[in-house]
Amino acid sequence: MATQTLEALLRPPVEFYSGTVSVCAAGICLAAPSLLMMTPSVAYTSAVILVVFGLYRFYQGSSVIKYQRNLRRLPRFAMSSDQIPCFKNHLYLGQGFRWTQTHTQRLKDTMAPISAKYIRPSRINNFARELERKLEGSKLQWIADLTSKDHPLNPVRPYPAVGGNPVTHAVELEEKQVLLAMSERVGHTLCLGTTRVGKSRLAEILIEQDIRRNDGPVILLDPKSDAGLLTRMYMAAKRAGREDDFYMFHLGFPDSSARYNAVGNFSRITEIAGRISGQLSAEGNSAAFKEFAWRFINIVARALVSLGQRPDYNNILRYVTDIEPLFCEYMDWWLPRNGEEGWIEDINAMTGDAEKKYKANPRLAKHANPRTEALRQYVEQLHVSDPVLHGLLSALRYDKTYFDKLVASLLPLLEKLTTGKIGKLLAPDYFDVTDERPIFDWTQIIRKRGIVYVGLDAMSDTEVSSAVGNSMFSDLVSTCGHIYKHGFEHGMLEGQANSLPKVCLHADEFSDLIGDEFLPMVNKSGGSGMQITAYSQSRQDLEARLGNVAKARQVEGNFNNLIMLRVKEKDTAELLTNQLPEVEIAQIMTVSGANDSSDTDSSVDFTSSTQDRISMLRVPMLEPGHITALPKGQAFCLLDGGQLWKVRFPLPVEDDDDDMPENMQALTREMDRNYHTAEQWWN
Structure with a gap:
């Protein structure tokens, strides 16, 4: 008959009692075997057996003590950037263990009232914290300074300020490296966690490995512009000997930033209109205005490309505001290619007639330049079939007042993207040899395996940040689609193509960046080598951004790997817990009873009984409450097709950043002044 074995780790270490008795008995055997009526050989053999048994019991007792100590304070776990492991075929996440039914049982045991004394801080620790508050600001402040130091020699040192429920990770003593196979990473990874719980630290660990692995470009989109992320990313590139491949694009510091044209590269010309009009609202009556804006931008873009000009935000704004110069x-x-013989004389004559008509009655003037009227009349009588020309003619016929109403939502967006220094940043002049700021595009970055930090400065201007980030995503989708269709070597000289690189895209606060164009990127870009690691705070962020619950669920469903830190919404936690099976745990029930005897002739007045019953309960492997109570720097990871791992990330050891260029150091100092991160929770 099978029996149920129960762990009993939340109890006094009684193993020390039997261990002490065994060692003492061994001492007696060695010192005075005659007292036990043993021959020397029997005494020595017995002493050895007793010592071995005593040491084994001490080992068992020490395991119980270690387990109980870890429930309050885990061993410190820190790594410098050089110490972070880097494997060719695996991605290192941190130290942890595979979560099983045993850990669910242990976690449930810690919730029993009788176990509270093993979980809560000791009395002496509480007394020390109370003393520190009383001595604050007094002459005895130095005593509080000593007791508050986080040092192993301090008997009352404070517990780490990680919050949450620390026993979640302490239920396992044997940690090991948690690795994600690179073959699984192409399925993309979603990291969820509320603010200030360690997402940026996780990003640093993953980016450091991606840069050192050097098997493809590494791209980070950072809406909040974290100076620590920029510093660690550059120093990682420098340690890997790839600082020449590093590009920094930052909307908040255009003078130091690389330049980028978000609409200058495309596979199909219609992508230009989609990238710009995609930022406009499509709810209610706004949908019609958005469609008109798309059509008008497309007309301008087709004309510019036909003229051999590269579209950018500046020239699109110029011609959307006034289409007449583009038409001329x-x-x-x-006309020199398609006009009839004598077209110059005909247009000159028509121009003269238009000038006379405009002078006679200025109200009849439909255009600012009489020559525009002459060109329009001439081309209309030719009955040509040029689609670009037809589009320009249709735009030219709109009444100015009516047209301004149709593009009322488009013009403010374009003006935000072209105002001041940002305009030159997003619409670079390719022929300005005096501007030393580099210009990059995604095809170039992918081919040279570049490293790109994109700071979108969302705290200064959310709308511009979102528009630029969304356009970058659209451009990446287009580039991946081109690679998927034509291959990585398309357009390169024969013999110069390399193996397809793995594009490691890290999107921090990615709910601020995505739009409808992100859907094909996350579910179809794997074939072009794209590996997306997205960081967000909750499921609701995706729903609010996409405006559709079904689309948000579609995005979630295309992330095969899930890393969940502490979250605050139950719905977000259920994204993980609903994918886990139920497990059986043991529950001990104590049953006591007493019965009076009604038999007057019996000498037994009553009978009593006490029973311990073990029953099996089916419970979820994890509950949402366990996710919402995670300490900072810890996470549950659902990897490799549903395997649940409990992980904690290494705390950083400050690296020397004196090797950074002076302009980069000045930039990061300015970023620190403008954006104060609280990711230094370990301090």
């Missing part, structure tokens, strides 16, 4: 410029290019 296009006609000057089109």
